[in-house]
Amino acid sequence: MPLDKEKIKHVAKLARISVDEAKVDSLTKDLNSIFKFIEQLNELNTEKVEPLTSILNESLRFRKDQISDGKIREKILKNSPKKNEEFFVVPKVVE
Amino acid sequence: MSEITNKSLKEIVENIKSKEISSLDLTQAYIKNIEGAKKLNAFVTTTFDQALENAKKFDSKPNYEQTLPGIPLAVKDLFCTENTKTTAGSNILNNFIPSYESTVTKNLWDNGAFLLGKLNCDEFAMGSSNETSFFGNVINPVGDKLVPGGSSGGSSSALAADLTPATIGTDTGGSIRQPASFTGTVGLKPTYGLCSRWGIVAFASSLDQAGPMTKTVTDCAIMLEAMSGFDEKDSTSINKKKESYSKNLKDNVKGLKIGIPKEYRVENMPKDIDELWEKGKKILKDLGAQLIDISLPHTKYALPTYYIVAPAEASSNLARYDGVRYGYRSKKDKDLIEMYEQTRSEGFGDEVKRRILIGTYVLSSGYYDAYYLKAQKVRKLIKKDFDDNFTKVDAILTPSTPSSAFKIGEKTNDPVSMYLNDIFTVPVNLAGLPALSLPAGLDKKGYPLGLQLIGNTLDEQKILNVGYAFEKNCGFKNQIKKWWS
Numbered sequence: 001m002p003l004d005k006e007k008i009k010h011v012a013k014l015a016r017i018s019v020d021e022a023k024v025d026s027l028t029k030d031l032n033s034i035f036k037f038i039e040q041l042n043e044l045n046t047e048k049v050e051p052l053t054s055i056l057n058e059s060l061r062f063r064k065d066q067i068s069d070g071k072i073r074e075k076i077l078k079n080s081p082k083k084n085e086e087f088f089v090v091p092k093v094v095e
Numbered sequence: 096m097s098e099i100t101n102k103s104l105k106e107i108v109e110n111i112k113s114k115e116i117s118s119l120d121l122t123q124a125y126i127k128n129i130e131g132a133k134k135l136n137a138f139v140t141t142t143f144d145q146a147l148e149n150a151k152k153f154d155s156k157p158n159y160e161q162t163l164p165g166i167p168l169a170v171k172d173l174f175c176t177e178n179t180k181t182t183a184g185s186n187i188l189n190n191f192i193p194s195y196e197s198t199v200t201k202n203l204w205d206n207g208a209f210l211l212g213k214l215n216c217d218e219f220a221m222g223s224s225n226e227t228s229f230f231g232n233v234i235n236p237v238g239d240k241l242v243p244g245g246s247s248g249g250s251s252s253a254l255a256a257d258l259t260p261a262t263i264g265t266d267t268g269g270s271i272r273q274p275a276s277f278t279g280t281v282g283l284k285p286t287y288g289l290c291s292r293w294g295i296v297a298f299a300s301s302l303d304q305a306g307p308m309t310k311t312v313t314d315c316a317i318m319l320e321a322m323s324g325f326d327e328k329d330s331t332s333i334n335k336k337k338e339s340y341s342k343n344l345k346d347n348v349k350g351l352k353i354g355i356p357k358e359y360r361v362e363n364m365p366k367d368i369d370e371l372w373e374k375g376k377k378i379l380k381d382l383g384a385q386l387i388d389i390s391l392p393h394t395k396y397a398l399p400t401y402y403i404v405a406p407a408e409a410s411s412n413l414a415r416y417d418g419v420r421y422g423y424r425s426k427k428d429k430d431l432i433e434m435y436e437q438t439r440s441e442g443f444g445d446e447v448k449r450r451i452l453i454g455t456y457v458l459s460s461g462y463y464d465a466y467y468l469k470a471q472k473v474r475k476l477i478k479k480d481f482d483d484n485f486t487k488v489d490a491i492l493t494p495s496t497p498s499s500a501f502k503i504g505e506k507t508n509d510p511v512s513m514y515l516n517d518i519f520t521v522p523v524n525l526a527g528l529p530a531l532s533l534p535a536g537l538d539k540k541g542y543p544l545g546l547q548l549i550g551n552t553l554d555e556q557k558i559l560n561v562g563y564a565f566e567k568n569c570g571f572k573n574q575i576k577k578w579w580s
Binding site: 038056081 | 190191192194287288301327330331333334393395396398399400402403410414417418419420421422423424428429430431432433434435436437439440443448449451452453455456459466468469470471472473474475476478509510511514526527
């Protein structure tokens with residue numbers, strides 16, 4: 001199924017990536033060639049195949065629901081591009 | 096090139112232990128090489144001061160019992176290193192300084208090694224030529240205009256140019272084995288779960304696996320021993336006893352059954368690759384291994400499957416880069432949504448954006464069954480191909496790549512032709528198996544070529560043993576001339 005420009009803009013919106021209008025054409029071309037390649041999978045009948053959900057044969061471990069660290073606010077805020085003493089700062093969302 | 100840096104990791108460790116060289120002299124020798132190799136662009140960050148300090152610390156109180164006593168190591172810039180910038184080759188992380196250490200690097204440091212610097216790689220490990228890095232191309236020491244492979248291209252280049260005695264990379268679809276093949280070095284992708292993923296910048300979590308890149312098979316065993324092990328912090332880490340891969344290395348392959356899959360003889364495969372494969376078969380046969388023709392019928396579907404599964408997981412993993420908690424943030428931020436969209440648009444490069452869009456699309460409502468679910472079903476068939484054959488054979492021998500190193504810029508305009516580079520390496524990631532790329536010969540142009548040994552789950556020792564025997568009898572010699580300084 002070919003992807004048109006509108007579809008690509010919609011997917012970009014979902015992915016929260018703004019796409020430069022000038023680049024939409026080349027992106028459409030690239031993505032369509034990739035999807036043409038991907039769609040080889042349609043040759044295979046997989047009706048009776050169970051999907052793979054884990055590569056290891058064991059199920060995931062459980063751990064105790066315990067606090068193992070904390071009081072590291074400074075470390076967590078350290079790399080934030082915009083912050084005050086206690087919080088991450090984002091553009092205003094509520095008037 | 097100073098003497099010591101030519102040597103294998105094993106020899107260097109022996110030299111340290113016998114006090115022929117101090118950790119400080121060793122570190123200084125590598126620093127000198129690195130400073131003379133800026134043209135290769137293998138490093139994103141160097142940590143020389145810290146390394147020299149660590150070397151002095153080791154020399155004043157040496158512990159020779161460790162696996163990597165006083166050994167400086169550069170690592171791929173995908174491993175988080177405490178208080179040292181970690182970029183994943185991306186603009187979006189170009190100011191990120193982790194406050195924690197990845198488990199794999201911590202294991203190396205606990206074994207006596209210390210950090211020499213962080214190595215360039217494709218952005219978020221998405222690429223096969225190291226051309227998608229925000230920090231520019233890396234050059235292959237084999238030749239001026241050649242790519243070093245990818246995504247662990249800084250690692251392969253630095254290793255082949257004697258800028259680090261050994262290194263580590265990550266392999267999601269071939270990112271250790273393909274660059275190893277392009278530079279005439281040894282690269283191992285371990286069984287999924289053998290090395291902890293904790294603290295490694297995530298690309299595709301069900302495929303990502305860290306592994307060693309080294310000059311010899313013995314070095315590979317030493318590094319694997321040091322870096323692997325159970326980790327509570329990785330939910331898919333395998334809980335098993337640690338093995339002494341280097342101590343148990345044996346070069347006896349007599350009676351082992353080596354599978355030769357017919358599907359790996361692809362259309363238009365260069366004659367050089369075919370001849371290399373024949374040479375590999377002959378070496379193992381002469382050593383007493385038994386060659387068995389096998390079939391892995393779903394091989395041709397591995398790449399299309401990968402290009403659904405990996406972007407899907409990537410789109411989800413990379414959702415965390417939002418300009419709020421860490422990393423780059425756009426100045427265009429009149430509202431929250433604009434800030435997100437601009438940050439991600441300015442912060443990610445073209446290949447990463449392409450893959451996020453593919454992943455978002457295949458997971459989006461109405462398309463999930465047709466793409467993602469379909470791919471997970473085919474992935475099951477690919478895994479079953481291997482499972483069926485590992486009841487009959489001990490290991491599988493294939494070429495590592497369909498070509499030798501190509502020129503910078505040669506494949507950047509055609510994503511699918513770039514993806515085809517990973518045709519022999521991707522099936523292993525989908526099945527979670529270990530695989531070793533070994534330097535095996537040179538093509539007509541004099542560029543290195545590799546052969547791949549695929550093992551069953553947790554059969555690292557077995558493929559290392561086969562590789563060890565192969566290495567002794569192959570007579571491969573890298574012919575790198577130091578043209579870059």
